[in-house]
Amino acid sequence: MIRGRSGSLLVTIFVLAISAVWLAASPGSAGQTAGRTVASDTRRDAGLAAWDQVYSVLTHPRCINCHTATNYPQQGDDRHRHFANVVRGPDGFGVAGLSCATCHQATNANSTGAPGSHNWHLAPLSMAWQDRDDRPLSSAQLCRVLTDRSKNHGMDGPALLKHHAEDELVGWAWEPGLDITGAQRTLPPLSRPEFADATRQWVEAGMPCPSGR
Amino acid sequence: MDTYQLTVNGQQRTVTADPGTPLLWVLREELKMTGTKYGCGVAACGACTVHVAGVATRSCIVPVSMIGDRPIVTIEAIGDDRVGKAVQDAWVAHDVVQCGYCQSGQIMSAVALLKSKAQPSERNIDESMGGNLCRCGTYPRIREAIKTAAQQLK
Numbered sequence: 001m002i003r004g005r006s007g008s009l010l011v012t013i014f015v016l017a018i019s020a021v022w023l024a025a026s027p028g029s030a031g032q033t034a035g036r037t038v039a040s041d042t043r044r045d046a047g048l049a050a051w052d053q054v055y056s057v058l059t060h061p062r063c064i065n066c067h068t069a070t071n072y073p074q075q076g077d078d079r080h081r082h083f084a085n086v087v088r089g090p091d092g093f094g095v096a097g098l099s100c101a102t103c104h105q106a107t108n109a110n111s112t113g114a115p116g117s118h119n120w121h122l123a124p125l126s127m128a129w130q131d132r133d134d135r136p137l138s139s140a141q142l143c144r145v146l147t148d149r150s151k152n153h154g155m156d157g158p159a160l161l162k163h164h165a166e167d168e169l170v171g172w173a174w175e176p177g178l179d180i181t182g183a184q185r186t187l188p189p190l191s192r193p194e195f196a197d198a199t200r201q202w203v204e205a206g207m208p209c210p211s212g213r
Numbered sequence: 214m215d216t217y218q219l220t221v222n223g224q225q226r227t228v229t230a231d232p233g234t235p236l237l238w239v240l241r242e243e244l245k246m247t248g249t250k251y252g253c254g255v256a257a258c259g260a261c262t263v264h265v266a267g268v269a270t271r272s273c274i275v276p277v278s279m280i281g282d283r284p285i286v287t288i289e290a291i292g293d294d295r296v297g298k299a300v301q302d303a304w305v306a307h308d309v310v311q312c313g314y315c316q317s318g319q320i321m322s323a324v325a326l327l328k329s330k331a332q333p334s335e336r337n338i339d340e341s342m343g344g345n346l347c348r349c350g351t352y353p354r355i356r357e358a359i360k361t362a363a364q365q366l367k
Contacts (some may be wrong), residue, residue: 112235
């Protein structure tokens with residue numbers, strides 16, 4: 001019996017030793033898995049940091065005033081309701097007799113304070129970045145909306161990057177002209193190249209979104 | 214000062230103005246077409262509404278330099294248009310006008326509405342005319358006149 005137990009013990013030790021050697025050499029080793037997890041976490045953290053930068057621009061009045069969840073656009077840094085009873089209309093371009101083009105031309109009219117850019121219009125309701133009480137969505141909520149291709153005209157990461165970096169109406173945010181008092185409208189917290197770079201980093205990190213509400 | 218070639222009510226007109234001058238003042242001061250009114254000067258009341266390439270446009274905040282070759286139609290010629298004539302006739306039939314100051318803008322917006330929506334709903338009228346203010350409160354008659362014009366245009 002004693003000899004039998006010793007034999008079993010030796011076999012067990014041998015099997016364990018072989019297993020340890022095999023595990024250490026295998027691609028799925030615990031050490032490498034941990035390494036990949038660390039790398040993955042680092043990539044996600046970098047992406048989330050870039051997202052914070054993107055979010056700071058998207059929620060600036062120059063951007064979010066036209067991403068409302070309501071039947072009207074907003075204006076000004078206090079994001080008040082657009083004056084003159086302007087409404088969204090069926091396609092975001094206002095209504096006949098009171099369309100966006102009733103006042104907004106293809107460029108800013110600095111002599112009168114009317115802002116303008118190519119194709120001036122509201123973003124669709126599916127791209128609302130506010131709730132119906134005009135409060136900006138949280139970082140996590142806005143990220144989910146922005147990355148939902150059923151809501152964003154099917155834009156994937158590269159398309160979102162192109163939109164942020166090249167779209168003419170988006171670019172108006174950095175050339176908003178003078179307001180009706182002759183004062184320069186405020187600019188988003190990042191320059192457009194910085195905004196595009198932050199978007200690129202976020203996209204390359206897999207477009208991570210913050211957790212939570 | 215720059216020189217601009219404008220098409221106003223089907224006629225070529227040459228004007229000299231600072232590029233930032235609102236179209237309203239070119240119409241009123243240079244071309245002496247005073248049917249278009251100055252109300253607020255900030256696009257909040259609609260009294261200055263004209264059509265630019267068919268779009269109801271607030272002439273008080275659109276600089277003349279931004280018009281380009283787009284044709285302009287003002288209240289002086291809107292009666293030459295089938296829809297414009299129907300609207301003006303309905304305005305007379307309903308005796309819409311009280312003081313009248315805002316009415317050229319009201320008519321220009323109403324024509325733009327009916328050219329887009331031949332049979333507008335109550336909501337269409339509210340939304341399209343919501344930017345044209347009338348301190349006399351002629352809104353009920355404006356609404357009825359638009360409905361009458363729509364019926365006549367059927």
